[in-house]
Each structure stands twice: as C-alpha cells, then as structure tokens.
Amino acid sequence: MSSNSLMKGAAILTIGLFLSKALGLIYIFPFYAIIGESNVALYSYAYIPYSIMLTFAISGAPNAVAKFVSKYNTLGDYDTGRRLMRSGLFVMLGTGVLSFILLFSLATPIAEMVIKSDEQVFSVEQIASVIRWLSLALLVVPFMSLWRGFFQGYGIMTPTAVSQLVEQIVRVAFLLTASFLVMIVFSGKVETAISMAVFAAFVGAVASMFVLLYYWRKYVPEFDRLRATSVASGEDVSMVTMYKEILTYSIPFAFVGMADPLFQLVDMLTFNDAMTSIGLAKVTDDYFGMINFLTNKIVMIPVMLASGLSMALIPVITRYYTQGAQTSLRYTVDKTFQIILFVMLPATVGIMTLSYEIYYTFYSKSEAGATILMHYAPIAILFALFAVTAALMQGINYQKWVVFSLLTGIFMKLALNIPLIRIFEADGSIIATGIGYTTAITINIAVIVIVLNYRSTIVLRRALLIAIVTALMAAVVFIAKWLLGLVVGPPETKWIAILYVIVCAPLGAIAYAAITLKIGLAQKVLGERITRLTNKLGL
Template structure:
C-alpha cells in the first residue's frame, strides 16, 4: 500500500471518529434541556430521515468514488467527469423527490405511530423540519465521493467534522434560545434541533466548495491529459452501481430499521398494558440516550476488525484457505476480545455510566443494563456483513437483515407486554441474533470456514469478562458506601475508577493466559517492552 493511500485512509477514519464523538457528547446538554420526551420527539423525525437518506443516495457516493478512481488509473479522466456531473443531477432529483415524499407523507406516517391525537401535529412538524436536509445531503455526498475518487480524503473528513460542528452548535443554541430565552414550547425547540441537519449540510457544502475552488486548477489539468480512448455508457454504469449498492443500503439502515419497528409498535404495546402515559419518555431513553452509549463498544471493535478485512478478501480471492482462516479468526476474535468485556462492564456500571452522561434515571439505567450486551450482536452483524462483501456474497446481507427485522417486528409487541421497555431490547437482540446466525452460516457455506477456534476463545473471553465483572461489581459496591451516582461528578469518578480497575484485571488475565499474545502477536511484546513490564 502506498503512503498516500494510508495517509488518506487515516484522515478519513479520523474525520469519521471525530464526527461520531461529537455526535455522542452533544447529547449530554441536549438531554439536560429537553429530557426524555424531547428525545422521543427528536427520534420521531430522525429515524425516517435516516432511512430516506439511505435510499435517496442509493450507494452512489461510494460508487462514484470507486469508478472515478478506476478510470483515473486508466487516464480516462473524462469518463469520471461525465459520471460525476450526471450523478450530481441524479442526486439533486432523488434528494428533492425524497424531500417531497417525506414532507407530504409526514401526517400519514405520524398517524401510524399510535400516539395520542394531541401529538400528531407536533410529530408531523418535526418530521417536516428535518425533511429539508434531504435536498442537500445527497448532493453533498456525491461531491465527497468525487474527491475520494481523486484520492483527496481531506475534503470529506474536514467537511464531515464542520458539518457536525455547525449542526451541533445550531441545535444546542437553537434549543436553548427557544426554551430559556423565548420561553417557547418543546416541540418548537425540537423542530429547530431537527432542522439543524439542513444547516449542518450547508456548512459541509461551504467547505467542499472551498476545496473545489482550491483544487480546480489541478482537476482541469487532468482533463488535458485525458487519453480519450473510452466511451462508457452511463446506463450500464448506473445499472452496475444500483445492483452492487442495494446490500450496502440495507446494511446502512439496519439500526434505523429496527428503531422504525419501535416507532410503529412501542406506543401501542405500552398502551395495551396501561403505560401509554410513560411510553413517549421511555422511547426516548431506549432509542436515543441508551442507544448512543451502546454503540460505543461496537464502534471501537469494528474499527480494529475492519482493518483486517482487506487481507481476508485477498486471501479468499487467491484461494489461500489457511491464510483466509487465520485472518478471519483474528478479525472475529479481536472484535469479541474488545466488545465482550466492554459490554459486561457497561452492564455492571449502568448506574454510574448513565448518570455520568445524562442524569440519574432509574428507567435509563435499567434499559442500559439490558441493552449493553446487544452491542456484541451489532458488531458481529457489521463485520459478518463486511465479510460477505469480501467473498462477493453481499446479497445474503439483505436476506439476513429482512429476517432479523421480521423477527423484531413480530416479537416486539409480545416482548413489550411481558417486560415493558426492556422487552423492545430483547426483541432487538433476537432479531440481530437471527441476522448474525444467518450471515455466519452463509460464510461457512461458501468458504468452509469453521468457527471452532473462535468459539473456544470466546468462552475464554467470556470467563475472563465474568471474573472482571464480579470484581468491578464488588468495587462499585464498596465505592457506593462513600459515593453516590446521583451526582454527575461522583458518577464520573465511580465509572472511571471501576473501568480502569476492570480493564487492568482483564488485561492481566489475557496476558497471563497468553490470549492477548495469540491475538496480537509481537505487538504485545513491543507494548510490554515500552511499558517496562
């Protein structure tokens, strides 16, 4: 790999991580201002928007990046320019159509949620406020794909961070002004919060246009070097794009799709057991506040594991079964090595962790305790879907996700009736479990990969995590004699002390058993040497 490629990949990854971190931490002041009810209103708009944006872009940005890179390598720069200009027009059309459909159908969608009549107009206005972002985001995504195709990752990374910063500043400032300066209604504040997606997109576009102006001389010089020996049909390219992008669309909307199932069934299920009066607040805790924390272990673990996937794909293509098995073993085991102790720790420390990020809320704590282990399934779905892409069987990802979604949809109401808010978590877990098992079976069927080593080591990881969890629980109980998680500072202190203590125990067990050496090889020896161990 070239140093330019590695530098570009690093910049892109760093930009994505910064955006995700910002997306996590803005929720802390947001929760303080709008509470659980405000979070529910917010996600009523954001979940359908996320689904619509996935279908509006239809995998085009990634495809444009891929095709431009391909034809640039052949010095057929005019082909890439032709595709880019055509896709810009296409995204303007699909984005505007998506906006019109979501804006127009908002009242119809709202009536399907099972909310009380007084909430229908409020939710409709929130959905309509966020729908405007659909006009800009697909257009912006194509420009990012264009720059990436030219191996310029900086515009995408910087524009993502600026988009997120502008969105968050506008969101928090707008909500604060509406609620605390103008003494306005909560629904008006949430309208501002969702419209912030449009303002953020404008910020991202400004950055991209600045880079465009800066790099225009270089881009113009490429046209002069065009060989001009190819004439490619755009219809043929678009056909290839749409056929290959369908699985990626479904992987991208996996989590919003499961949240959409909650939107459609949660209020009705809670109403049937006499809990409609707390349903909207509970839904905000479930799908906004707790969910933001649960995806942290998944994000960290998949980042490590995804780095191994190019070598997995290479080994499969070259039909090197031994290397393929070794690399896939490592990818799965690193994923589980990180996520299992993280989710055990999050479940044990659900009280201080939830209180540290938001406020001391018994419902939020119980939901986080139940929800944290599901992060393992989120991570396994992501990496197994990526492996299916690597072995060119990505179409089965669509099947597995649909099966998982149907399991979630069919079990959601019965589970909520039995376990209240936590019932939705259990339905999500069973849905993702079905999807993951199907993905893993497809990998086995097409590659012959056996999971025996991964299963044995997973049992070992689970054992170490259980020992760590018991030790952390004991320390937490001890600290609770002097500290309380009801105060944010004390909750942060308890979380930090217990997390460090737990990490040290897990690391000691992993090093003593040589598990860490088997997964990370010589990297562990180098790390021990640097630390003087």
C-alpha cells in the first residue's frame, strides 16, 4: 500500500469512527422520549454485563490482530497472517458462542444481584429477559472484530470504518423503529420494547458482516498475490507462539476498553443495595439510570472529541520512544495533556453551568437529573485523562501497569461505593467513581514520570491559564442566562430550555475561543494551523 493510500485510509477510519461513536451517543435522546425516564435503567442493566462479556470475548482482537499482521507483513511473511486469520475466525466464533451461552445462562443470577427490593420498578424476570435478548449479539461481534483487525494489519482502514458506521446506522434505525412501534403504535409492554432495542445490536452486527464480506471479496485477490510472494512458509511460527503473542498484545487493549463498563458494573452490583439500605428503593432504578446511562451519554460527547484529538499523537509517542528521542517525546506528552485540558475543562464547566437546561433539553424536566449531571460532569475530565495516560503507557511498552492501575481504581470504587452512597446518596457513587479514576490516573502518571524522567512546568502553567479563561467563560454564560431570564423568564418549558442552550452555549464557546485566540493560548496548544487561521483573520 502506498503512503498516500495509508494516509487516506487513516483519515477514513478516523471519520468513520467519529461518526459511529457520535451516532451511538445521539440516538439515546429520541429513544428516551419513546420509552420514558423510568424505563432507561432496564436498558442499562442489560448493556453493562453485555459490555463486559463482549470485551472478554473480543479480548482486544482488532488492535492485537492488526499489530500482529502488520509485524509479519513487514517481514515479508504474509502467510503467517493468513494462518492467523483462518484459525482465528474459528477461535473467535468459539469465544462468541461460549460468551453467549455464559451470559444467557447467567441472566437470572445477574438480575437477582440487581433487584434488592420489591419496591423497585423492575422484576428479576424482566431484567433477565432483556439480557438474554442482548446476548445474541455475542454470536456475531467477536467473529467480526478479528476480520476488521486483519484488514487494518494490511493498512486497509476503509472496511473497519464503513462496517462500524453501517453497524451503528442499522442498529439505531432498528432500535428506534422497533421501540416506537411497540410503545407508540401498538401500546405494548416496555419489556418488549427494550428487548427489541437491545436485539438491535445483533441486527447491526449482521449488517456489518455483509459489509466486511463485500470488502473481503474485493481485496482477497491482492491478499492471495502477496501470500504467493511470502518469504517464509509461516510454519516457523507455531500456533502456540502465534496466540501467545496475540494475547500479549490484546490483554492491555481489552482492559482499557473495559474501564467504563467495569466501573458501571460495580454500581450495578452495589448501588441498589446501598440505596435500599437507606430507604430509597423506590427511586434507586431511576437514579441508577441517570448516573450510568443518561448523564454518562452527555458527558461522553466532549470526552470523545478530546480523546480523538489526543490519540492522533499516540503513534508519535511510540516512534519517539523507540528512537530514544527524549526531547521530542516529552514535547509530545506535553502537547497531549494540554489538548485534553484545553478541550475538557471548558466543556465540563459549560455542562455544569447549563446542567438544568441541558438535561431538560435532551430528556425531561428533572431537578434530580440536572443535579446529577452537574455533579457527574467533572468525571468527564477523568475519563479523558485515563484514556490518554493509558495510551501513553502502551506507547512506551508499559502495558502491564495499565492493567494494574485500572484494577486498583476498580478496587477503590468497590471499597468506597456502598459507604459513600449511604452518606451522600446518589452522589456517593459519583464520588467513588472519581476517587477510583483519580487513583488509576495517578499511578499512570507516576509511571510516565519515572520512566521518561518527565517533568513539566509548561503543562501546569497552561492548565492555570486555561482554568482562568474557563472561569471568564463561565461568567459570560451566567450573565447570558441572567439576561435571557429577564426577557423570556426561567426555563419552565422544554422550548425555553432549548432556547437557553442554543443561546448561552455558543456565547460561552465564542467567549472561550476569542479569549484564547487573543492571548495566544489556542495557537500554542493547537499548533500551526490555528496560527495560520488567526493570521488570515488578523487576530
């Protein structure tokens, strides 16, 4: 593959992944309108154990296989990658079937761990039924993930990007259509609507398989041609050696991917118990859905953007570390942290200052939901910092420490969740999550500091400056809210809440952009392109 083709493929993959993830976040808003706030928790109860089981079934296969195939292709040994593909498809099909059987069989025990009181909204059978419907997707998704990794190993990114986007489009279309028909057209049971909604994961995965099959037929002649020129037969690499290497690559990827689901799993197993013990069994399902699904979807929007901006720098980290270019390496680490803070701090504060209006706009009028969103928003910074520090550590080949830091963070969450919930109610879960992620991030940063002898005053100075500008932005938003309140009154209806968001949020963003451009902060953090833009605009 030529350099231009690889760059084009990387761009397509980035765009496809961004669109796929964005669609995976946005669909929840119309879905919420269809099924209602009180039923969101039922959907969430199924997806958390599914996410854990899916991660185990896949075990980081796409990235691990891509790295393995790319390595042997570089050596001119195209046969080894094809042998992995042939055997790996059967292995992943097997892990998918086993994961399906395991999750399907454990549906009732999992549901029994969630339901702690007869006063809760849902029954054990309702939760178990939804989990069983969702488990069907495990039959397809692991098999599909290895196929994607094989394409990526050849530098062909389009199949992954297109298949993931098609998967999301079909899943969301089926989910919204099925839930609308059940709830609105036929006035059916919410359990049926959510069962069809989670079954959409299976439908989307099947659609993605057809896309991958199309690309396989398109590229297989080229793969066969390269295999015919293979410099080695591939027999020198035994199956045991092959899969040992794959596991070495995949385990850290898998653990990083499981971070958020594992923290949510702790809540799933302990939240209702703690809330029931302090007499809040009637509202525990609603609060669980707010924390682990509704507000999580909102705060993940800036996390997705920040992670995308910073992850583009990670391959550079690996190259500089391999070359021993310490100065360039430290500069790139500095830049990564600055980008995260530059994006995440104002986004977080913006969500906090408009939490009531944002929650009302996307969901419904709820003081409890708005309060939880305000308190949950700062966790977004921790999500982004963990993802970036974990990626940095993988770039410098300290993957084992990523696993250690995550497990330590999970242990802190598990140890503190129940006592903190009993003291602070729903906020206790958020505090425990914050402590857990902070612990994991601290370990990651400590490793980076020790291994790279990393010291940076520039990040601290820029962080302080970003915080000051963010405070000025928040002041602009508060003033805009006050003035708007004088004109249209408080946001007592959804349309007025939407008006607050579409007026105040852009004003805050413009104020932040204008100040950072005026003082040169944006140019220093975001680089030459911003500098050229400001020169053209005469700023």
